[in-house]
Amino acid sequence: MANPNFRSEEELYAFTPEVLAKLFLTARKKGDFQTAASSAKAMAWQMRGQLIRHAKNHTGADADPELIADQTISRALQGAMKMAQTFNGDAPGQVFEYMMTIQRRVIADHMRRVRGRENIAKIESLQAGPEDQHGPDGREIGVTDDDLIAVHIDELTDQVMSGFRASHRQIIHMRHIVGYSSKETADATGATVSNVDKVMERFRTALGAAYLEADSIPGDDSDTGHNGAEPT
Amino acid sequence: MTQVDQRFEQYSSAARAGEAIELGALLEGLGQVERAELIARARRFDAWNEEASGYRNALKTNPALERLGRSAAGVSGVWPSLLPQLRKEAGVNRNQIAQQLTDQLGPAEDADKVGQYYHQMEWGTLPATGVSRVVIEALANILDTDPDELQGAGTAGAEEWERKLRKAQAGRLPKRVFARLVGDSKPLSINDEEFSPPRAADWDETDRLFLGG
Numbered sequence: 001m002a003n004p005n006f007r008s009e010e011e012l013y014a015f016t017p018e019v020l021a022k023l024f025l026t027a028r029k030k031g032d033f034q035t036a037a038s039s040a041k042a043m044a045w046q047m048r049g050q051l052i053r054h055a056k057n058h059t060g061a062d063a064d065p066e067l068i069a070d071q072t073i074s075r076a077l078q079g080a081m082k083m084a085q086t087f088n089g090d091a092p093g094q095v096f097e098y099m100m101t102i103q104r105r106v107i108a109d110h111m112r113r114v115r116g117r118e119n120i121a122k123i124e125s126l127q128a129g130p131e132d133q134h135g136p137d138g139r140e141i142g143v144t145d146d147d148l149i150a151v152h153i154d155e156l157t158d159q160v161m162s163g164f165r166a167s168h169r170q171i172i173h174m175r176h177i178v179g180y181s182s183k184e185t186a187d188a189t190g191a192t193v194s195n196v197d198k199v200m201e202r203f204r205t206a207l208g209a210a211y212l213e214a215d216s217i218p219g220d221d222s223d224t225g226h227n228g229a230e231p232t
Numbered sequence: 233m234t235q236v237d238q239r240f241e242q243y244s245s246a247a248r249a250g251e252a253i254e255l256g257a258l259l260e261g262l263g264q265v266e267r268a269e270l271i272a273r274a275r276r277f278d279a280w281n282e283e284a285s286g287y288r289n290a291l292k293t294n295p296a297l298e299r300l301g302r303s304a305a306g307v308s309g310v311w312p313s314l315l316p317q318l319r320k321e322a323g324v325n326r327n328q329i330a331q332q333l334t335d336q337l338g339p340a341e342d343a344d345k346v347g348q349y350y351h352q353m354e355w356g357t358l359p360a361t362g363v364s365r366v367v368i369e370a371l372a373n374i375l376d377t378d379p380d381e382l383q384g385a386g387t388a389g390a391e392e393w394e395r396k397l398r399k400a401q402a403g404r405l406p407k408r409v410f411a412r413l414v415g416d417s418k419p420l421s422i423n424d425e426e427f428s429p430p431r432a433a434d435w436d437e438t439d440r441l442f443l444g445g
Binding site for chain 1: 234240241243244245247248264265267268269271272273275276277280283284286287288290291296297300301302303304305306309310313314317320321384385388389390392393396397399
């Protein structure tokens with residue numbers, strides 16, 4: 001992906017954490033302190049809600065989830081600053097997974113400080129434990145057929161998106177989730193409109209195939225099909 | 233572009249423009265799967281839009297976010313973010329830290345000067361590489377943290393970053409410009425223009441502790 005284009009700090013929020021991480025590392029490498037600050041802030045805010053929710057689920061009443069989340073972000077930033085010195089320009093991997101690894105250490109440190117040795121067993125179980133079960137938007141799951149199918153589609157969307165490379169995920173994120181037009185997406189990502197449309201066409205085809213591959217969509221008794229899912 | 237795409241774009245562009253729009257009307261005439269897809273996308277967009285709106289607000293009002301910007305851009309590593317967090321956890325304010333730090337470093341130190349230097353550590357304008365191990369250990373003791381970790385938090389990539397910043401700005405760091413670029417609001421109340429590190433020849437013991445490494 002070409003360099004992201006943005007006119008303000010606010011606009012940076014439409015980029016994925018992976019693109020923001022690359023932007024930050026490149027800015028630190030070049031000595032561009034304004035972009036380093038802006039990209040770090042946008043990325044941190046994108047992560048913060050999920051980190052707070054995770055901290056709430058994995059700490060006791062004596063912990064402050066917001067403080068744990070903020071300490072996680074500080075440590076992640078510290079790691080990224082070190083990384084920037086040898087950054088070779090490749091897109092960073094999954095930022096959220098990286099943050100989760102750091103947060104487990106922050107929580108473990110917190111427990112050690114507050115409760116002492118008797119918590120070691122709990123820390124070990126935490127490190128091996130499942131992630132929280134909240135969806136990406138943190139909303140409650142509804143119970144109507146439409147809602148159940150919507151949740152299913154949401155999961156399929158994530159699954160299909162993860163099969164695309166980072167620059168294409170950015171395009172899909174802007175078009176499919178943020179609601180940018182093809183032109184807005186092209187302007188922000190530095191891609192051409194036709195490239196954006198091609199990526200979206202591939203995404204829709206893949207999503208359609210995923211619909212068809214799924215054995216059963218809960219509550220789906222319609223035969224209307226999906227626009228991108230027509231068998232060829 | 234599919235019908236769902238068109239309706240979703242209608243929904244999201246109206247919402248981004250701050251216009252009220254009912255999803256229900258947009259669902260009319262769609263099959264069940266298409267309807268569910270539009271609901272899924274609208275929900276996800278709503279969640280994103282709410283976060284984005286929170287972010288726009290936080291940029292103007294959230295001190296932690298501004299401190300993070302100072303960490304990312306300044307010459308004190310992540311101290312601008314981390315030190316206030318450790319202070320909060322330890323239940324002490326900035327004035328108390330400055331006083332305790334002065335007490336631990338020695339009664340002969342200039343308490344005001346120690347306070348100013350500590351502020352620069354939180355502000356992101358004091359090069360972390362210049363802060364002596366004596367100061368780091370005293371601070372770690374007050375904040376109940378590991379001195380190596382505290383030092384690492386300040387010096388992560390700091391030397392190279394400072395060199396690049398100085399090169400990019402051809403000389404000393406212009407503090408007022410720096411402050412303006414990383415955030416208009418200044419939740420910490422010190423006036424930067426009052427702080428100007430002396431030349432090495434004029435250093436006293438306190439200066440050496442915070443500038444001499």
